Each structure stands twice: as structure tokens, then as C-alpha cells.
Amino acid sequence: EEKIPHPAAEMTSDDHFYTQCKLHLLHSPENTQRSQVKVPECSMADDLGDLWDQSLLPDCSLVVAGQEFQAHKAILAARCPVFRAMFTHNMMERQTNRVEIHEMEPEVLKELLTFIYSGKAPNLQDMAAELLVAADMYLLERLKRMCEEALCRSLTVENAAEILIFADLYLTPNLKEKSITFINQYSSDVMRTPGWKTIQKGHPYLMAELFHSLVSAGASPSKRPRFF
Template sequence: MDSHMRRMFVMNRIRVPDFHLDDRHNSDDSTNTGTKTVKFTHTWSIEDFSVVFERDNKWKSCVFPVDQSNKLKWYLELTVNDKEFRGREYLTLTLNLVEWDDSTEKTIVRCSIMSHVETEQRRTFTMSEQPIVNFNAFIYCCELFDKTNNYLPNDKLSIFCEILLLTDTVCTCSRTQTINVPDFKISESFGKLFNNPKFSDVKIVTKGMEIYAHKNILAARSPVFEAMFSSATEENQRGVVTIDDMDPEVQIEMLRFIYTDHAPNLEMMASDLLAASEKYFFEKLKAMCEKSLVATLSIENAAETLVLADLYNANQLKARTIDFIKVNMDNVRRTEGWRYMSQNHLAVIQANF
């Protein structure tokens, strides 16, 4: 794999859910630094927008805030851009300074379509240097008039504007009395129960090998075990669960993950553990397997990995593998894995290439 491909796959990392860091740092005193702010908000609504859009190409709000005693004044202006930026017509929004009393410089402004945070744009500026703040391509017209976005309820365009004036910076110091909490990892405690006959109420049997387990722990970690032990199944009544579709060492590693949230031998059996995680709905274990398999992705195993990802619904692994194959298509097509996939999993090729 060349350096470009390595950079690409480092940047596109597999996301492993449910990861926490322990905070072990204590401090006897603290400093809190904050900024005094003054906030203005203004909502500008344009009724019958689809009608006025056909008639005009520029609109202005009233000057705000309306309080006469306030020496800071702005107005909003909305303009239809006729140059079709990137091939799509859009609206430009500007915030225009009308009056200023020289008392405040740094300002933050946020503008969005009312109740649609995904449209929010933010600018930080200095009023003496930038009396007009430009939100270029504030909203594309095709998106604005798409009814599925609901940007124009009852044909009304409402723009919300929030202005934060940054004034003084304030620091406060204090001394705190900290409580030292001993480091405790629940996985270590649960790990002591792994394959421990004490308090065990179920055995996992895999090709003649028996492992002591606990129904409540298995049920808490897997909805498959939860369903099994919530009804009068043979496994629940006998206290024996027979699993013959995986090797004993894979079964041990899966159960170790159930009790400790770790799989120290994962890299040696990532493919088998991926199958187990799909069967028993271990989302974190699945992501860990996907991450391991991406790290070993190569020309020779790419097609095999794609079949594996498709078979076990490993969507993150599948996406990374497809990207890898597309970049290295000529070489991957010459491998035995590609020939096998063409003969036995043609639908995977047809759906993705």
C-alpha cells in the first residue's frame, strides 16, 4: 500500500463505540476564565416568500434592536445571487452595521433559518474593520423550496439572528477541597467471574469444552442471550447452552469480552469474532473486529474481506474495503479472492462496482 493510501486509511478510522477515559487528575485550586457578553436576538420573517421571490431579488429587515436607548443598530439584507454559484442559485445574507458607539469591538453573530440548526452559519468579526458581515451562500434555492426540508412553513421564511458582543475577560480563582476516589475498573471485578464456577448458573459447551457462566451477565450483554433466558427454553431450564458453530478458542475470547469488555487475542481471530459479534449483537466487538481487519487490508485479501463484511453486515469495514478496491482495482482483479467472489458472490460486485 503506498503512502497516499496509508494516509487515507489512517484518516478514515473505524469508530469503536463506548470508549471512556478515566480522569485521574486532581487539583487543589482552580481558575475560571470567562467573557462578559451582551446578547441581541432578532427574528426576521418574510410572508408569502414564494410570491415575493418571483417579484423581487433583494429584501431588507427593519433596523434592530428597536430600543431607542441602544446605540448599536443593525439590519439584515437578503439577496438572490444571479451567478448560480457552483451551478445552483442561492441567497446571500448580510448583517449591516448602522450605528456604533465605539464601546465594543469583538462580535460573534449566528444566523440560521428558524428552528433549523443545520442551516446555522457563524462569523466572528471586529466592528470597526467589518461593518458588513457576509453570509455567502446562506441557503441554496433548491434546498429552500424543497418541501421535505420544511424551510418555508406556510410559505414564510423566518431568519433567526443572534449577536454576541464580547466585552471584558474575567478570571476568578478558588481553592477546592478534593476527595480522592480510588481507581476502580468494573471490568477487572467482572473478569474474576469469567469461567468461575462460584455463583455460576449456566454452562457454555463448545465442541466438548465447558465454560462456567452467569445468565444475568450474558443477558445484560447480548439480546440473544436475554431472549434465551427470558423464556422456558431448553437452555434456560437445563442451564446448558451448546454452541457448535465456532471453535473453542473463539468462544473463550467472545466470553472474555462479555465479562471484561476486552479481547486480547482479537487480531488472531478477527474474522471469527466478527461472525460471533453479528450473531450475538455485540456492536462494540464488531467495530473492534472491523478496525483490526482494516489495519491488515491488502491487495491479496481485499476481495475476501469485502465478502466477509457483506456477509456479517460490517458496514464500516465494507465502506473502507470498497474504497480500497476502487483505488487498487487492476491489482485486486488479478487475485484468487476476486475470482472466488466473481463466482460465488457476484451480487456483491454488481452492487458496489
């Protein structure tokens, strides 16, 4: 800010001194120019997804239950540690460019490959448990956690005991904690389900964990369900 005395500046009769001010605002023409450029969104995920959807230039195949899916070794290796080991070590899959997959349904493999190519799993909610098993098998940690989150949202009285067993088996701590909390909250209803009988017969340590969680939460003895 620059103060310039007015040519007629003077003390007036009311003892005030008046001046005139000039303001100079500086701006960068370069910054203005940049704000006018709209950079397109990155389409890499969509472009890679097209490779998978349209089977463009495949160089390997994955076979499950008699169905064959065309794919690309470089993308599979870049996105999945298990496929990377197959195609970079002296294994049969590297020589034949063919991967035989067992104990998985074709629709689950298709969803797994969709995630590998695009980072998305549009049908995850319909097959969260099966897809989590596949993600665990192929060391896809992000997909596994996505499935875990979906299963947390799907807890009901009917499936809570079975999901607890599943969470313990596949080392999903958030899902296990959520299942334990849910069962303790609705224990009287859950204890009438077939899944609860499975816990009683084959997983007594889970019952001990359920009881321990109630004690840790401060539930009074009179309000603790009789698990044993």
C-alpha cells in the first residue's frame, strides 16, 4: 500500500489530516493461464478393464471348472504376488501359459480378475465370503479387507455364529470382533441357530472368547448369557 499526499492535503478546522491512497494489486498471468486448463481424469483403470472385458491381446489363460478366461501375464504378475511367482519362476504355468485353478467357482474367479484389472469388485456383496477365500489364497489384501467390510455389514442373527467361525479361520480381526460384539448383543436369539451348535461342538475356544469379551465389557453376572 502506498500513501501519496493529496496536493491539497492540510489540517482542516476539525483537526483531521486527509490523504489520498493508491492500491496496486499484483497477479501472475501464468497462474491465470493454468486455471483455464482442464486436465482429464486418469482412465488407467478403465483402460486396463477394457483389456480384460474385451480379451484384447491375451497371452495366457486361466481355467476353472471347465471354463477358460483369457488374461495377460504382465498384469496378473504386477497385481498379484501368487501370479507373479508363477510367471517369473521356473514353474509349469510359465511354460504353458495356462493356469489350472481348483476349489473355486467360475463367477468368483471372474470377480477376482475384475478386481485385478480394475481395482473394483461390482458383485462383491453377493459373494463376499467366497471372494474373501479367493483373495486370501492369492494374497490380495485390499480385496480381502473389502470382503471383510461387506461381511461386517451383513451380520444377522441367523449367520452371526457361522461368520464368527469363518472370521477366525481366515484371520479377519475386524470381522471377528464385530461378530463377537453382535453375538453378545443378541445372544439369546443366536443360541437358537444351527451355527451356534457348530460353535458348541467344534469351537469351544470361541465360546471362551465370547464369555471373556462379556467380562471385559463389564456385563454383570446376572446379564451374562449361559454359553456353557
